Amino acid sequence: MTPFSFARASEPAAAIRLGAIPGAKYLGGGTNLVDLMRETVEQPASLVDVTGLGVDIEVRAEGGLLLGGAVRNTAIAEHRAVRTRYPALSRAILSGASGQIRNMATLGGNVLQRTRCTYFYDTASACNKREPGTGCDAIGGFNRIHAILGASPDCVATHPSDMCVAFAAFDAILHLDGAGGPRTVALNEFYRLPGDHPEIETVLAPGELITAVELPALPMAARSTYRKVRDRSSYAFALVSVAAALELAPDGTVQDVRLALGGVAAKPWRAFAAEAALRGRPATTDSFRNAARAELAAARPLRDNAFKIALAERTITAVLGGLMELTP
Numbered sequence: 001m002t003p004f005s006f007a008r009a010s011e012p013a014a015a016i017r018l019g020a021i022p023g024a025k026y027l028g029g030g031t032n033l034v035d036l037m038r039e040t041v042e043q044p045a046s047l048v049d050v051t052g053l054g055v056d057i058e059v060r061a062e063g064g065l066l067l068g069g070a071v072r073n074t075a076i077a078e079h080r081a082v083r084t085r086y087p088a089l090s091r092a093i094l095s096g097a098s099g100q101i102r103n104m105a106t107l108g109g110n111v112l113q114r115t116r117c118t119y120f121y122d123t124a125s126a127c128n129k130r131e132p133g134t135g136c137d138a139i140g141g142f143n144r145i146h147a148i149l150g151a152s153p154d155c156v157a158t159h160p161s162d163m164c165v166a167f168a169a170f171d172a173i174l175h176l177d178g179a180g181g182p183r184t185v186a187l188n189e190f191y192r193l194p195g196d197h198p199e200i201e202t203v204l205a206p207g208e209l210i211t212a213v214e215l216p217a218l219p220m221a222a223r224s225t226y227r228k229v230r231d232r233s234s235y236a237f238a239l240v241s242v243a244a245a246l247e248l249a250p251d252g253t254v255q256d257v258r259l260a261l262g263g264v265a266a267k268p269w270r271a272f273a274a275e276a277a278l279r280g281r282p283a284t285t286d287s288f289r290n291a292a293r294a295e296l297a298a299a300r301p302l303r304d305n306a307f308k309i310a311l312a313e314r315t316i317t318a319v320l321g322g323l324m325e326l327t328p
Contacts, residue, residue, distance in 0.1 A: 002040065008049040012177055012211060018048040020179055020207035026050050028070060028106030031097070032113040039121055041130055051106065054211050057081070063217030069108035069175075069210045073163065074099070076107060086215060088224035088243045089166040095228040096162040098235050108210035111164060111174070111187075114201070115157035115266070116237055117146065128154045129198040136198075144304040145239065148312075149296075150265040155198030156302060159191065159267050160237050162228060167213065168268035169243040169260035170221055178208035187213070191267030198266070220247040220256060223326040227319050228262070229311060238263035240312045246283070246323040254278045254287070257320075261295075264312060271295045274316065285321060292316035 009015030019026055023045030027033060036042035054068030059081045067076060076082055077093035093102065119125040119138045126135035138146055138156050146156040164187065172187040190202050204210075215221075224245035230236040241262035249255040257278045259271040274295035281287040292313040299309050 002037075002043040004037075004044055005046040006049070007046065009053060012053055012209065015048055015050050015053060015209055016178055016207060018046070019209060021046060024048055024207070026108070026209060028109035029072070029101075029104035030109075031101050031105045032109060036114065036121075040123060041121060050108070050209065053209075054108075060217070063219065065215045066175075067107055067213045067215070069106065069212055071107045073097075073102040073105045073107070073110060076163075077102065084222060086166065086170060086218075086221045086224065088169065088221065088226040088245065089163065089215075091226040092162040092166040092228075092241075092243060095226065095241075107163075107213055110161055111167075111190075111210055111213070112202070112204075113161055116160045117157040118142075120157060129157060129194070129201075132197070132199045139302065142304060143302040145237065145263070146302055146305055147265050148299040148301050148305060148308050149261075149269055150193045150267070151300065152194045152196065152198070154196050155194035155266065157194070157198070157266055158237075158263055159265065161268065162226070162238065162241060162262060164268040165241055165260050165262035166224075166226055166243040167215075168270045169224070169245065169258040170215055170218055171258075173214040173216065174210055175212040175214060176204065176208045177211050178205055180205065180208075182211070184214075187268070188270050194266050201266075218245070218258070220245045220258070223247075223323065224258070225319060225323060225326075227315060229315055240264060240308055240315050242312075242315050242319045244316075244319045244323060246320060246326075248283055248324075252283055254281055254283050259291075259295075259316065259320075261312060261316075264299075264308060271316075273297075278320075283320075283324060285317060288317045288320040289313065291320075 025044035058066040228241040261269040274291040277291040277294040
């Protein structure tokens with residue numbers, strides 16, 4: 001591990017000042033960053049501990065929530081307002097990692113965690129995300145867990161977060177602060193697809209800090225769910241995951257729907273095409289299947305992961321069918 005300096009920030013302004021130093025990284029629970037430092041994938045010159053900042057969960061009168069950037073994952077999953085207003089978010093968090101890791105990991109760190117692509121972690125492999133211009137060994141290698149949507153010839157890695165799939169479905173808004181002052185960015189616009197610069201993963205400016213995540217009021221989210229399909233029942237990343245909420249009109253057609261996918265792209269994938277295909281349609285298995293196919297028409301599988309297309313179609317269809325039981 002490369003030597004580094006360490007400082008603990010007592011307030012956001014101090015964190016931003018320290019984070020603006022070249023080579024600085026913010027440290028939350030360290031459940032991803034420290035691993036990357038051990039593997040020499042990340043080699044920060046300094047770490048700024050921000051675990052004491054933004055640890056509140058604010059329940060808003062209009063029905064939304066404001067989650068502080070340093071809130072631990074377990075605290076979010078167990079909060080009564082999260083479990084009742086956004087149950088898919090609670091289920092998504094509880095399906096990730098282990099209890100010990102959830103107790104340490106922070107919201108901001110979860111949003112910014114990096115891919116678990118094995119070629120990214122292996123410094124002997126070619127990886128454009130880790131070293132731009134070196135190539136992507138995953139494309140011709142073992143790519144069972146890799147992206148089928150939004151990938152590029154330079155990178156086929158997937159985003160590992162479960163929490164952020166629910167955030168994507170519910171139009172979460174990131175609150176950021178940095179040298180340029182505070183600003184907000186929709187989570188669905190925060191992540192960048194790889195294109196020819198997979199090393200640039202978000203629109204975060206150098207030294208910017210995630211201070212909070214806002215969940216707008218969304219009554220239909222109270223009838224939401226999250227399903228994760230993975231190789232084993234614990235401590236495994238998603239092959240495909242689905243966060244969804246469904247609202248029916250009195251005539252049994254789909255009045256509104258929220259749908260996001262995990263395990264299929266470099267970012268939490270909001271299924272806008274599927275949503276558009278469902279609104280105004282009968283809430284039937286055929287409609288759900290056709291909507292899934294509309295979303296997956298753009299899928300471009302690799303040698304080892306073509307199964308994800310059928311898996312995603314079946315999972316979307318099953319999740320939406322299950323929500324019918326929760327929807328009046």
